[in-house]
Amino acid sequence: IILNKLTPQKFPELMKQVSELTIDTEERLKGAIDLISEKAILEPNFSVAYANMCRGLMGLKVPSADKPGKTANFLYLLLNRCQKEFEKDQDDDEIFEKKQKELEADEERERLRVELENARVIARRRSLGNIKFVGELFKLKMLTEAIMHACVVKLLKNHDDKSLECLCRLLSTIGKDLDFEKAKPQMDEYFNQMNKIIKEKMTSSRIRFMLQDVLDLRKNSWVPRRGDQGPKTIDQIHKEAELEEHQEQIKVHQQLLSKKERSHTPGGGPNSQPQDDGCGNTVPISKDRPIDTNRLYKIIKVSKASDVNESTGVWRSWEKGCSGGTEAKPASRQDHFDRSGRVDGREGSPITKRSFSRESQERGGRSGESAPTPPPSLPKPSLSEEEMEKKSKAIIDEYLHITDLKEALQCVAELNSASMLYVFVRQGLESTLERSTTVREHLGLLLHQLVKVGTLPTEQYYKGLHEILEVTEDMAIDIPYMWLYLAELITPMLHEGGIPMGQLFREISKPLVPLGKAGVLLAQILQLLCKGMTPKKVGDLWIEAGLNWNDFLPEDKDVNKFVTEQKVEFTTGEELGPKEVVKKQLLSGEELSKQLDRLLQDKADNKHIMDWVEANLDEEQAASNHFVRSLMASVCGIAIICEHPYKAIAEQIMVRAELLQKYLNDEEKELQALYALQAMMVHMEEPANLLCMFFDTLYDEDIIKEEAFYKWETSKDPAEQTGRGVVLKSVTAFFTWLREPEEESDKE
Secondary structure (H helix, E strand, O other): OOOOHHHOHHHHHHHHHHOOOOOOOHHHHHHHHHHHHHHHHHOOHHHHHHHHHHHOOOOOOEEEEOOOOOOEHHHHHOOOHHHHHHHHHHHHHHHHHHHHHHHHOOHHHHHHHHHHHHHHHHHHHHHHHHHHHHHHHHOOOOOOOOHHHHHHHHHHOOOHHHHHHHHHHHHHHHHHHHHHHHHHHHHHHHHHHHHHHHHHOOHHHHHHHHHHHHHHHOOOOEEEEEOOOOOOOHHHHHHHHHHHHHHHHHHHHHHHHHHHHHOOOOOOHHHEEEEOOOOOOEEEEEOOOOHHHHHHHHHHHHHHHOOHHHHHHHHHHHHHHOOOOOOOOOOOOOOOOOOOOOOOOOOOOOOOOOOOOOHHHHHHOOOOOOOOOOOOOOOOOOOHHHHHHHHHHHHHHHHHHOOOOHHHHHHHHOOOOOOHHHHHHHHHHHHHHOOOOHHHHHHHHHHHHHHOOOOHHHHHHHHOOOOOOOOOHHHHHHOOHHHHHHHHHHHHHHHOOOOOOHHHHHHHOOHHHHOHHHHHHHHHHHHHHHOOHHHHHHHHHHHOOOOOOHHHOOOOOOOOHHHHHHHHHHHHHOOOOOOOOOOOOOOOHHHHHEEEEEHHHHOOOOHHHHHHHHOOOHHHHHHOHHHHHHHHHHHHHHHEOOOOOEEOOOHHHHHHHHOOOOOOOOOHHHHHHHHHHHHHHHOOOOOOOOHHHHHHHHHOOOOOOOOHHHHHOOOOHHHHHOHHHHHHHHHHHHHHHHHHHHHHHHHO
16 A cells, blocks of 8 residues: 555655554565565666665564574565566566467467467566666665676576667666776676677667667766656656746747837848747747846756756655766675676766757858857856755755765765855754764764765854854753753764864854853763773863863853863863772673674774773773674674675775784684684574685784684684584685695695
């Protein structure tokens, strides 16, 4: 029922209803996937929406029906479903071939022929619908380039009409995303084969024309001749109708003026030359009548607003406009389709200005008269504050829902409105101020990264922040913990690559000093910083920045009393006395793993993680086997791509080499780290080659030495024997390679 109501206008509301459904068993999860996939296949015009719906559900996990203690993953089941549908096409062809032979020997030939033809039409539609859906899933980074290349190779090999039609549909959908510099040789090979099929007439003329269209599309930098033909929101339809009405009024008005001028100019002349109105309509225009550029600007603005990629926030997020225009590779996932294939942003069509027809220019030139001067080129209208708010809200909502930092950064960069980014900052702060701590921290991290990469100018950050800080007096009445909430949003900006403490504190205090509240906010930020590093380090940062509490507190405020009440004595340079030292609470294994996972998922740098360890664990805890195992499990867990087969991203380990080397500082700790990896492999039911991938990287990056590997291999520790036999067997190749130099030297 929910899917039957799907329209662009209702997507957010319906997505919310889907996410609220009780999907708590594998059977229900498979049922939901089947329903969404079937709708996507049968309604390809809505495949963008169904793909976005899948993205919203991709984190869904339920208990496995076949494997007690394990979970069934939405994404994995969805990929299985798409793969089966893709492979089913070949089986259908064999069935149709068999039926064709039966048809030739059957008496009821006509009836069977009609049935067979209908079955072929249905199968063709399903194939095209599925390939379109697969393409949209790839654009949302739910499938890998490897899978897409495998699909292209398989479709090219078949050479039948249905496969080639699917190929054209697939490349039209994702060609631009695959066609970047590194993959260019492979793409060239595909298009050479397609060109060969066209030249040698190896298929029907209909398919050859389709192939030629794809070739032309690539030559045109993947800019289609026609815009998106998918479903539109009611607002878009209204805007397009308004634009058409404007154009019709202009046309009628110009025709009336032309008639009037002809009545005063016998025989016509240059003043009555036909002109092109830019919409394919030839209409007369007067040379003497000045062009109303203000009105033309409004019309262009309306036209721009009706474009799918520049409309309301929800529809833009459907189209993934924020992901286009870049050649960045999607996050790698292991090939889940056909491994036979080799593995190795979106601009609108330019507006052609046709102010005067060629005929008019030629006549003017022959008569010796100067051609009418074309209207001045109009600047691209910048986003209004209202439009910026809508787009900002869409980006922020999507980011907080899926926490894809890389994509959010790209979306903000593509707004291409640096002078309006204060609206984005303000919208982000307003929409998250009263939500959870986690949400506020994520928004703070996004703003920090935007400043770090240079997308968000610091003056725009301050401007958006000031608009919130200036009304804090009124907000505090309804939000009792407002200063803490603001601190959670601002503190990430002090991470490495953000804004220096001195500059940030002085700037954010400007609107608060007159209110007497600057000190309260700064104290909250400093206390939060102490959760990530020691109070002494925070105090050193304060002193190095040359900050003084007298600059932030009212004149009648007792500084010493304030510092004591707020527990920020470390800012005065005083050492904590023995009585003031608070014993750090011992974290359980689960709590420790959770905190480390959070830091790694938020892409905290190694220094930040080390500061957190120093601030939250005493020396004994930080040197314990328990901590070493938790750290190793968290770092390696983040590096695993949970598909079938599993894969380890070596780069994720490499960037954490410094962190691991600091805490794996002797052979015993290295051995404990290997035990942690062993336990992880047993828990995951010994995925093929995964442990070998980890061992290779840990050895290459000098994180774990040979001696520790050999000690682990021969270990007889009774506590570490569970599943050990299978795990040892899985790394036979690694140890064979490790011993090769020794064997060669012995022979010498």
